[in-house]
Amino acid sequence: MVEHAEIRMVHRGGSKINFREPVITNDSRFLLCAAGESVNVYSTSTEEYVHDLQGHTGLVTGVVLNPSNHLQVYSCSADGTVRLWDFTDAILIKTFIIGYPIYSIYVSEKHGGVVFLVVPMANYKSSELFQLVAVHLPHSGDQEVEARELSAVLCDVSPHAGAASFGREGEYIAAVRGLQLEVFFFKKQKSYRFSLKSGKKKGAKNAFTCISCHPKEDCIATGHEDGKIRMWRNFNQKKEYTYSTLHWHHGAVNTLCFTPEGTNLLSGGIESVLVHWHYTQENQKDFLPRLGAAITHIAVSPDGSLFSTSHSDNKITIIQSCVKVSAVIQGLVKGDGVWTNLIIDPRSKALVLNGKPGHLQFYSLHRDKQLYNLDIVQQEYIHEEGLDQFEVVKAAFDARGDWLATVEERRKKGAELEINLKLWAYDELTQSFVLNTTVTAPHEDQITAMFFSPSPETTMLVTTSLDGHFKAWLLADHSDANEGFWACDFVGGYHLLKPGCCSFSADGSLLSVGFQEVVTVWSPASWELLTTLSQPPGAIRDLCFGRLSCSKYLLGASTKNQLCCWNLLTCSLEWSTPMDVSLLQTDPLSENMAAFCSQSGSSDLFVFKPSEPRPLYSQKALCTGKVQHAVFAPRDQMLESCEERTQWLNRSQLYFFTQHMDLLTFSTKTEEDRLLASSKQLMVDDSVAVTPFYLLLGKHRGQQLEKQEALTNPMAERTQLPQGSIAIKELLHTPAHVLPSASFLCAMFVRSLLISSSSAREEKEHEEGEMEREEEDSEGEADPRLGESAAWGPPEEFGAPALTKAQERELRKVKTFDHSWLSSLLDC
């Protein structure tokens, strides 16, 4: 392990931003949300990522604004710390060490210096019991403070966010768990419990899911699994409490939120409709439908002007007072599964995989941002549990990225499978894929593999299916129609065995199809069965042709722990090794292959060349569970590493998904150093949010400055404008509202462009002779001489001898003014 220290596994993007409720800052400019082990700061107006607050070593489980200072934020994490940040500059102010993993955090204005945390019960560490504790944060100058003074407030609470809420001005806290609502009054130090009947008779599901307290009145709204919202009142006694019921949701109510003034209640659930209840007229409601995916959290900015909804597809939508969606922050969508495997789009080099239901997402790995979603199924998505939906199960790009093939599938209970094969052509005009051909029921059973031929002459697609056939699809040339369409060209099979995988050789001249134990090799030009290879026992799970110098090899991984390599020239087995290969992946830019093996619950990685017996790189116990999806992504710039162990990462990078859907990659030390350097460079001049506009303007400014310099340089060869650039920077970077009036600035600005008098005078003295010195000096005291233009030329050459002394003095006076700034301004 020590010798591999320079290669490290790192998380690369794709963290969950919908894990906890986001926070909108007081000025509504930023949105903060927990994202993995850091807190991300986004701009609400441009939806751009600004920076992140890094420091936690565990999953961040909650973010709240500091009630006593609205420029600070508390975050809690599973690593047992609460940290206080200045989010505008991303500075860690303080770390409070609690010592227990924290699951949520709540604060209230009334309880200054106290945070309420949900931690596991001390005595049952392993069990699933949680308690709400109040922690007094000690005042101390230190960076790291131990805060061990925990006082229990409520026992047996739910660890989910949104299961507790502070009531009117922090007088009470209400929490729900299961079928029980508990309200704790701080003044009386007393708690009341209200429970609902389980009501199993009518199939009603009464369990509480979420809670929100009215900020001005004594009213608690609770959401339930059966889609009802109950409004509790008069709950400061055990007996005579009342509640009213609101019902619109047909699924569980996931989240509830009152607006800061308490006039409206927002609720959301699986229907992906934001429901806007009017507090005073409870039967009146507004809707914002089709937000894309189930709503998991709702947050409201402190001034009530912005709402944000987090969705189950790793998305945060920012909504302007329930009227319209103003921004969408979209992370890497991690749906129920990645059926399409990981693919790299040859055009945009984006990672392509299942996104929202029925969509493919294009995710830029370098920018950690979703580029766009391609709607494959093109049907209205019905947000309801238990429905059989169409899912994109296969996708493939051709070598140039002109064609995309997708397979969608819908399995009904007890009915036949619905399969559609769709072929999409890349449209240069719209920069997107346009549907070209839809083939309904291309096969009678599930499609197991789909690949395009890599040869540049023919665009051919091969699909293999469990119905025992593989089909080749070709673009039919249609002379009179404007565009061609795809049609089936060949149907092949082998003894009615079920094909499980297929692979094209690098030049597209050979196609190998794995029929259970038998590997068949076909010639796509003539559709002749060239040869069959078999190495029982075990069905073939993965097939790969070697590339470049190893193109004579064909590798197959079988289910019975066998990795075989055949030599296609001799049609014989070259080598085989006992390995439980779960995934075999080839690097498109080199001969290298990566094999993920699962062994005793964890995965190992081997990177090797088929022609060499020794692996290039191996890593044991990569992660727990099987690695099912991996891909080699080509790098933007090639690395120049000569080290043997890291050479395989020079051209492309290996990305893979763990069982828990974490996107991981391998990085080398040199690469990390470079990244660090570039990020530091960014930090220097990025004090404000980097918006596209700023980048544009900044670049433009920079160019102008350069131009100016280029213009002024020949005029004043030795003198630079050091003060000028600072003044401009100041002008650009100071917020407009703290700047003095423009007229004042103009003078400063113009002066800054002039050359300093001291240096200019030296020049003058040097250039002009001794004889004029007395006059010069006498004038110099009276006039604000600041510089001289070199372009003006010596006056002696064209100054007429007939001029009087006074005239000459006059001329010299004019001449001594610097006019370069004027010319430079005109040039601009």
Added chain:
Amino acid sequence: MASFKSTKIPIYPKLGEKVTPDTLYWKNYKAPVQIKEFGAVTSIDFSSLAPHNYAVTASTRIHIYGPFSTEPVKTFTRFKDTAYSGKFRSDGQLLVAGCEDSMVRLFDVSGKVALRVFKGHTKGVHVTDFTSDCYHILTGSDDYTCRLWDIPNSTELTSYKEHTDYIRCGITSKLNRDIFITGSYDHTLRVFDARVEKSVMTMDHSQPVESVLLYPSEGLLVSAGGRYVKVWDLLKGGQPLVSLKNHHKTVTCLSLSSNGQRLLSASLDRHVKIYNTTNYKVVHNFDYAASILSLALAPDDESIVVGMTNGVLSIKHRKSPEEKREMAGKQRMQPVYRIFVKGRNYVPKKDDFLVSKPVKSHLAKYDKQLKKFNISKALDTQLRQISCTILIPEITVAVMKELDRRGTLKNALAGRDEQNLSQLLNFLIGNVVDPRFTPVLVTATEMILDIYQAVVGQSSVVDRQLVRLQELVEREVDYQQDLLEVLGMLDTLFAASLPRKEVPCPGSSR
């Protein structure tokens, strides 16, 4: 907030023939005018004179019709027995006809009584024609002879007795007054020259010859007999060029289109086929109600006249260009196109400030209901549009599929009264066996049966429909079984006919 995605209506590939210039040309005829004659119509001949009347020979009469009349303008009835082969002379003044009583009669078109009667044949005369110089008549008879007659003297010029069976067709050359061709039931075609004693050319058709036709250039000869249409090259000494077998019963009549580009053949199988004369492919096909005996095309293909064994004369007239324009004009009246493009084609000027209005997408009626989750109403609105349901069942099926996808098809089908249910069943009966819709409609049918099981027997209308549905499904199952059997047979035959190929063994290098 994404907009509502409308239901996708799948586009099914259009079955049937492709639209070619030929189909457009030959479809451009009005609905046929039908006239009942006294017997089977054996011959039709168009006059080359301006109004282009045509003579129709049926039973013992010859009727002459004007181009647009349904009543005969003239009738010749002076036949003692069945008349055959009423033919106009090229100047349109005289008409000749054979008869079963072996006499050949020559009429003036304006007169009534025969100008000349040619006696000499001993049996019925089926073939008559004028030579190109207009002074002679060719006849062919069941007494195996063909003769030439002189009109002014009404005398027999020559007689050829070379055929060994009935002569049933013959044609004279339009370029040479001495040359004519006859076809006979002895399977031969003979070319005669009046200047020579014997036939100059003999071709074997190998079927009883029913009809012959010369190309306008007279280099090619077409003969029809049995199920075959054969083309002969006369310039190469009667070499067979092509043999066409597109009919499944005897071909009875041949004709050429006015430009000579298309050949028409009529047959007892009730079809008229139109061939391209360059590649002899069938380009179009007409269907008629009965077996066809005679066929003729008016000059410029203005009308197609077909005579059938049941005595019906069917006349199809070409649509005139005015009518076409009228139709187009009507269509233009209906949608007010101007309203749709109002202001759309305005090109903004350079300094104009553009305010773009979001384009409002119009949803179909069923989509509006689907958007509101009104599932029953969505299905109802679609089923109520009867014309739409019958003409484009795809939409209704797509709505059903969408409901099925939403898991609410059962709810949408339930709770219907008798009228609604019978409407639904009607739709199912019409479309459930269509292979394009079967997967969806079978589920719907099963659901309906499940839901309305309890109320079977309460309504006679619904019960009758259910029985019909049952019969339909049973029949379809039988068909499928038969088809599978045929498929099995075919597979066996194919497997037997294929040469056995060596299966490459693993390891053997090839």
